[in-house]
Amino acid sequence: MESLVNTIRAMIAISDKELEYFLSHCLEKRFKKNEILSKPLITPNEIFFIQKGMIRVLITDEEGVEHTIHFAQENQFIADYSAFMLKRPSVYSLQTLEDTFVIVMPKSIIEWGYQELQEGDKLGRLIAEYYFIYQDTPIKNMFALTPKERYDSITEVFPNIHNRVPQHMIASYWGITPVHLSRLKNQRK
Amino acid sequence: MESLVNTIRAMIAISDKELEYFLSHCLEKRFKKNEILSKPLITPNEIFFIQKGMIRVLITDEEGVEHTIHFAQENQFIADYSAFMLKRPSVYSLQTLEDTFVIVMPKSIIEWGYQELQEGDKLGRLIAEYYFIYQDTPIKNMFALTPKERYDSITEVFPNIHNRVPQHMIASYWGITPVHLSRLKNQRK
DNA sequence: TAAAAATCTAAACATTTGTTATCGTTTCTT
DNA sequence: AAGAAACGATAACAAATGTTTAGATTTTTA
Numbered sequence: 001m002e003s004l005v006n007t008i009r010a011m012i013a014i015s016d017k018e019l020e021y022f023l024s025h026c027l028e029k030r031f032k033k034n035e036i037l038s039k040p041l042i043t044p045n046e047i048f049f050i051q052k053g054m055i056r057v058l059i060t061d062e063e064g065v066e067h068t069i070h071f072a073q074e075n076q077f078i079a080d081y082s083a084f085m086l087k088r089p090s091v092y093s094l095q096t097l098e099d100t101f102v103i104v105m106p107k108s109i110i111e112w113g114y115q116e117l118q119e120g121d122k123l124g125r126l127i128a129e130y131y132f133i134y135q136d137t138p139i140k141n142m143f144a145l146t147p148k149e150r151y152d153s154i155t156e157v158f159p160n161i162h163n164r165v166p167q168h169m170i171a172s173y174w175g176i177t178p179v180h181l182s183r184l185k186n187q188r189k
Numbered sequence: 190m191e192s193l194v195n196t197i198r199a200m201i202a203i204s205d206k207e208l209e210y211f212l213s214h215c216l217e218k219r220f221k222k223n224e225i226l227s228k229p230l231i232t233p234n235e236i237f238f239i240q241k242g243m244i245r246v247l248i249t250d251e252e253g254v255e256h257t258i259h260f261a262q263e264n265q266f267i268a269d270y271s272a273f274m275l276k277r278p279s280v281y282s283l284q285t286l287e288d289t290f291v292i293v294m295p296k297s298i299i300e301w302g303y304q305e306l307q308e309g310d311k312l313g314r315l316i317a318e319y320y321f322i323y324q325d326t327p328i329k330n331m332f333a334l335t336p337k338e339r340y341d342s343i344t345e346v347f348p349n350i351h352n353r354v355p356q357h358m359i360a361s362y363w364g365i366t367p368v369h370l371s372r373l374k375n376q377r378k
Numbered sequence: 379t380a381a382a383a384a385t386c387t388a389a390a391c392a393t394t395t396g397t398t399a400t401c402g403t404t405t406c407t408t
Numbered sequence: 409a410a411g412a413a414a415c416g417a418t419a420a421c422a423a424a425t426g427t428t429t430a431g432a433t434t435t436t437t438a
Contacts, residue, residue, distance in 0.1 A: 062333075067332050082322045082325040085322065114314075122303070125310050125311075132320060132321045135321065144251075168414095177396055180396070182417055368427080368428095369424090372388090374387095375387090375388095
């Protein structure tokens, strides 16, 4: 759980004792490639922290077409975060893209953190802020960059994404078909 | 400043004295319709709270085309929130859609709140969480609803939007042309 | 209040993007 | 290691969406 410890300690001050208590209520879990961690209609009761591997957040439309909303990799928190916060049934699915090793953080211990930790709300604020920025960045890129620049710039956040994720999922992340992405790659701009 | 007081007190416990100090460092400001509150390339140093009126967040692409990112109305906080948090030059513009009366909350007093208020971080967390949900909802709607349902459902968040906002801005919010929106309206679904 | 500007619809046409199918290659499964 | 499945490129065609223009209203400005 070292990576989670480092991530939390980079954001807030927390005693060893408190951290130990927090972690003792978390759970380590391994998933194989393409497994579903979280399904629509079920109210999410936990946030995942990725120690190793990769996850995508996706939504399946009425016609059964999958649309990728986010990718997440090592040292990121991931969930249907809106549904988690609103205590409502999730809309997104979470699916592993590789064999993935996560820490499961139950809602109960997160809420304990908000109430009992000196800087619990600060941690929550920072995570929410980062996630907001994380969601906002591709929106900005959509309008500020050409398709070619977008194709290149996605590696800034996900250094090796073009080796780790099939192209058709990147296409679905950008709202285009794989065929169209393949065409764009062969253009100059 | 009553509406801001109510909004804050609905989220956290705060003494009269603290609230008074906070508000004394805020500023009330009036803008006419179509005025620009915040421009690209300038690092935003404040968050706006709308007391009366309506604001849109937009991005202008390389070809000069404007894309609406958000609408915001009474009792909402609004800013290029990513840029504000990252202390980076903003990418979005903020523009009034009506004569608008806002409270300007400078970064300095917001940071004072995080440091000095018992529940300052909690307030920041809740605002970030709400804004996240606010940004996530239309993404979910994009895939879960038909265009007709989207046209109707936008009034759930903005009850009178079709009277307050010209249709071509709603079109730009959905990433389509005004002509295309006009066509969609004449379809059944 | 008159002129100017903005708004919405509509039509004709152009362009972009999607769909389907095929093929060679790579990756997975057993 | 062999067969099956997934993947990415490409082409031909179809469908969706954009562009341009015009005209009838409404709203704003002076």
